[in-house]
Amino acid sequence: MSEAVLKIRNIESFYGPIMAIRGVSLDVRQGQVVSILGANGAGKTTLMKTVSGVMDPEKGTIEFEGEQIQGMEPHTIVNRGIVHIPEGREVFPLLTVNENLSLGAYTLKDKAQIERDRELVFSYFPILKERRNQEAGTLSGGQQQMLAIGRGLMANPRIMLLDEPSLGLSPLLVQEIFGILRRLNEEQNMTMMLVEQNASAALELAHHGYVMEVGRIVMDGPASELMESEDIQNFYLGVQEEGVRENRRWKRKKTWR
Amino acid sequence: MRIVFKTDYMQDIRPWKDGFQLSLYMLLLALAVVAPFLLDTFYIGELTNVLIWAIAGLGLMVLTGHTGQASLGHAAFLAFGCYANIILIEQGIPFLIAFPVAGILTGIVGAVIAIPALRLHGVYLAIFTLALSILTDDLIVLSEPLTGGVAGKYAPPVGVFGLQIDRWGTPDLFYWLTLAVVVLVTLGYINLLRTPLGRSFIAVRDSEVSAQAMGVDIARTKTVSFGVSCMVTGWAGALMGLYAVAFNNETFSVVISIQLLMMIVIGGLGSIHGAFFGAVVIGFLPQFLSISKEYVGAVFGGGSVAIPGLEFGIFGMILILFILFEPMGIYGRWLKIRTYFELFPFYRKDMFKRQKSYLKTERLR
Amino acid sequence: MENLQLLISGLANGCVYGLIALGFVLIYKATEAVNFAQGDFMMLGAFVTIGLTNTEYMDLPFWVALPISIGLMAVLGYLLDRFVIRQMFGESQTAVVILTIALGFVIRFIAGLIWGHEPQTLQNPLAGRDVTFGGLVLGMEDVAVIIVTVLLTAALFAFFSRTKLGLAMQASSQNQLAAYYMGIPVKRVQGFIWALAGAVACIAGILFAAKGAVDPNTGLMGIKAFAAAVIGGFGSLPGALMGGLIVGVIEPFASRYIAAGYSQVAPYALLLAVLIFRPHGLFSQVRVKKV
Amino acid sequence: ETQGVTDTEVLIGSVNDLSGIFAAVGVPAVKGANVYFDKVNAEGGVHGRQIRYIVEDNGYQMPRAMQGYNKLLNRDKVFAMYQSLGTPMNIAGFKLLDPKGIPNVAPLSAARQMLMEPVNNKFTSFSSYYDQAIVGTKYLVEQFGGEQVCSMYLPTDFGKEILEGTMEGAKEAGAEFVAETTHKPDETDFVGSLSKLNEEGCDVVSIALGVRQAITIVGTAKKMGLNDMKFLGTSASFLTVVAQVPGGVTEGFYAAASWQDLWARAEEPAPKAFIEEYKAATGEDPVGFAMLGYAGAKMLVMALEKAGPDLTHESFIAAMESLEYQDDLVGNYMTYGPDDHQGADSVYVSIVENGMWKKVHEE
Amino acid sequence: MSLLEIENVTLKFGGLTAVDNLSFSVEEGEVFAIVGPNGAGKSTVFNLISRFYDPYAGAIRFDGHDLLQVKPSGVAAYGVARTFQNIELFEHATVLQNLLVGRHRHRRTNILSEIFFAPSAKRQEIENREKVEEVIDFLDLQAYRDKMIAGLPYGVRKVVEVARALSTDPKLLLLDEPASGLSVEETTDMRWWIDDIRRQMGITVLMVEHDMGLVSGVSDRVLAMADGAKLAMGTPAEVQSHPDVIEAYLGHAA
């Protein structure tokens, strides 16, 4: 198995007095897709933000290609090749779609490459090409999400951190997005860390999965194994969901709590 | 660590958390009431000054802190309240009627001015009100028959329940008068915040779209907020006029508008405490610096002007430090200190270390 | 003829407002902060130049002093950002505004300390030289002001809309977090813009001091330039120039044709009128949020 | 027991502007006063009492001024006020000074209200802006056969005083007051107002604006070729810097002031001695207001001397009222009396010539 | 008469027709879902009902009132509440305060009685609190009651949005993607909640949603839109099997 490019060790992150991540360790190996599952408020977003440097951990280390990057300014981390596609469509609302995409390639110099990437993004999301001179703030929710993903792709990263990329996308597009991610992983050997509520799609794509609850990692294993786990099936894949109405207040206790 | 158990909705609705907190505030009030017996004339004068600024701060806080409408023109409303009060008194109307009416008139004027200002946001509103403040100076001169123009007006002693109150003659009485206004305004403010109107202010501040979706009429809410804010500011102006005794068009300058805004930001936007904390800083810090030059004569050059303007310079630097230290205002810091004690002994060293934070554009409305 | 003269000198004067307004807009465009000390920056820039070139101070040749002082002000702008403003990164803009107001106090104090409180004039090679064409008189300073302002506005406009850095600046003002995610060194970008604003303020100060005189309270003029920027639509560079010109032109015409007692309020009355009809200035940069 | 007086000390207060728009006046005046007080103190004080001069900076803002008065009168408990700056500030202060009978000596304001009722405790050094404007206007009208008089002013107390004086002066000289323009302190362009005044045919224009603005106006008028228009400032524009503006911009500008320029008389013994003394004490060249501060301080000390060891407000006021002397430094003859609380009555008209103020008329 | 009637509504943004001559009506007591590709104009329909936009043409009627005659705040006053796709909460207020703002349309006191906290104001406050507590209990928000919105995770905010809309005691509830960003478990909760909102509270629900599981689970009728126009309408099963819908929206693999 390949060497871990990203090693997270005992990370603790706080929002003021609130501890959002309580000692998380995980590894991301070159060319692998790692998926993180977890309920609301488990700390998935916080973990991603800590890796990309927009939050500083109070304890622990993050090693990327043998170098400690925790606490660095976010832009230096991007320069090292980690790109974070955040949750909630953080686009530049008053700039056009095209300008947004150009900024995605801010760290790159090669003009021809940038244009090729732009065309690639347009081919993934034709609607963006159609709207390339529209201000990003006036795009529909899903269009903004496409733009956020497209913009992340423009950066040609070594590792992509994807925080709920399928949020607000139509079922058709969700399939397409996962198709694109799979191709990126398989053809370009792109390493990814993926947070998704659509757990089945995520685990299908991923090589390895982690489950987070209240700031901790409570379970991890190869994606295929996780998919077999009863807890995962119940809580993330919704297998038992055909239950009748009377079932709803009765919730099976998660075994790891 | 104090934990409050809640058993009744009133516990959340009433303004204090528990008996302990209530007794603290009562103690503070009691101290304020007996202050004239503890302090000399000078400090009573300064305390009065701070309280008057606090009233003005409360007025601006309604608009800027709670409704999110930045105003750099509140000196205009101070002026209006001041002149209205004195003109009414000169017409033979007793102070106890003239004073409230002066505030209400100011409030009405404020609400009327709000109408063209309704569509303005942020800097645009700030500069709109700033222009109003600048124009007030000229309006006072132009309406000379009413205002006495550049010669200004004098505040006579005012009669309250048979007592003649005047700033210099009876500083203690004047202090109590001011304190009474402060207490009443603060109580009204507290009530406002726990009822629908106050919440609609906050709603408008945080998100105009969703406020509308919840049935809050933006235009009306802003107008009312302007009205309430200006009314309180008008009262502060009336007291300021009585405090200054003599005033003219130059008294309520733009600088005062700017200082008012500084005051509530440094105190802590969006909190009643903030108005008071800010008033102490803006109202008393310069005086404190002036007093301290007696003790650090070497730096200030004793009574001479070794370094002219040093007090204002230091004042500016201290304000900078205040903001750098606590951008959320003194009230923000106060909350942290309180949390610290409430969590005692479960605090961490880095608990209040500032996390990286990021801004988004405010150009989207 | 007379009106033409009023117009021309109004334009020249408006350019000075426009120049100071440019400084406001620059910082706003890249950081969304309003720098209330911009007028004081200008005053300081003027004094620095006076300090370098006037005979009673360092007595350097004007054309030598010019770049030095512009450079010094740029450095000062950068240092201010680096050591003061940057501490407020990500904090509410209101707090930043208050910070710059307080900064203005300090700058005024320092200027008074160094250069005293009496008005001073910049000794410069343009002083007292006029150009006349067809009966119109225009001071050399005025000509310089107009040329410099127009060139500077055009250059900055091109910078913001054509270059990658310009785009990055706009991006960092709209969403700091996303800008970081793109790998834009947001803080460094902001430091650069403060330096630029310092340089622009210095140029404005030099031209202002060449036209009249400066004292430590000259910075209060910044308020009028601020108004000009708002008329133009805060955040728009051509808007700043436009707003400056409007205020500049309205003034002489008002003094000429409006009765005493009322004429001096004209620029502010105009400002109110503009805002009532165009709540976000002429070149609006405010949008309705899409939900 | 009079407040502010002990066996070893007498406290004098001042509410001044050391950082605001009038700092150019306040700062040198206070420095000048201190130079003199320090000298007196070094020589043992007055009747064994050291003079302590406490200055409160108000930045030309009312609320700060009120705080200054509160501190000086209720905390420091000064004996008298000397050279407080600003018309509105002084007037507000009177409300506090008058009931206590605290003297207000030589305020830095030439408004007529500085001698408002009750006059008893108020003393001014010089004639008012109003008188200055009258004398200046009359002189210029008569000198140049002007017929049309105009005024440019800030709509403030200061501006209105000068406006009224100009009108009165025009009337007395048999000329007509034809036009006025109003301004704001931050106004920097005067082409419009000057065209208007030109159109109205103004021969004599009084200026009641800030120093910076006065300089600009005179320069602009030159540029516009309005060479026949005579501009008249008052003591507020009567600064050495105004004469020294590079490029001779202000050449030909008149000012009617109630004192004479210091540097124009730098070779006369009293000014010369003062310049040297001031330079030695502060390391700077004195300006006109430093001279006023110094001269006023000297007058105050004279009155304190005269009031005798038993210093009370009554004895001090009596002493002030008995003062009569030639002040060679300022060039004024000072007389006070029970019905005369204004020291000098002269007004001097000067013109800028070769970068210097030159006295052309005295009344 | 239908509760909500949209009649031939058209809206353009510059050259773009976001809503194109669209008509549909929502019956009292039903759950009506709108689906469609991204950018189909679903949120725009909501914004039209909320009166954030003026339609170029067409009519919108609710409960017999012509909505085009009222201001946005008037829409809420008639009893239409909504949530937002991208979450628009009052960030610097607690969950409780957010919900209490929802009670605004029931305000009976005036400024004077509020400033003096007259007995009427006090009664009203207690009443508001009771209503809000019901909503809090219903949506399981007890743990967050006094938390500032600014620190809540995405999923909780989504629920608070629904809670705030419910606090207004609406007749019609507009939900813009209520389940986006929720985990499977939470989506199930949401599904039951919507069910209860309709059945127990008798509130009509109009919802935009991409999660077809949720849509088919709760809705009575579904409208599929594309490019601002109607693509298909009918029961969830009908719409899901409509070839155009599969082509434009669901994809074949689904």
Ligand SMILES: Nc1ncnc2c1ncn2[C@@H]1O[C@H](COP(=O)(O)OP(=O)(O)OP(=O)(O)O)[C@@H](O)[C@H]1O
């Ligand atoms: N700005 C903030 N201030 C305070 N607390 C916060 C802040 N942001 C998040 N938290 C808290 O940190 C914890 C983790 O939040 P985070 O956003 O990482 O969760 P998440 O797993 O991404 O959830 P979701 O699936 O809803 O996005 C939550 O309990 C939340 O309440």
Ligand SMILES: Nc1ncnc2c1ncn2[C@@H]1O[C@H](COP(=O)(O)OP(=O)(O)OP(=O)(O)O)[C@@H](O)[C@H]1O
């Ligand atoms: N203010 C606006 N200016 C210009 N175009 C706009 C504006 N608002 C919306 N649009 C466009 O109108 C179309 C409909 O947008 P809408 O938000 O209604 O889509 P939606 O169906 O809600 O999509 P999603 O599922 O992605 O949220 C989109 O193509 C969008 O780009």
Ligand SMILES: [Mg+2]
């Ligand atoms: Mg998240």
Ligand SMILES: [Mg+2]
């Ligand atoms: Mg949508």
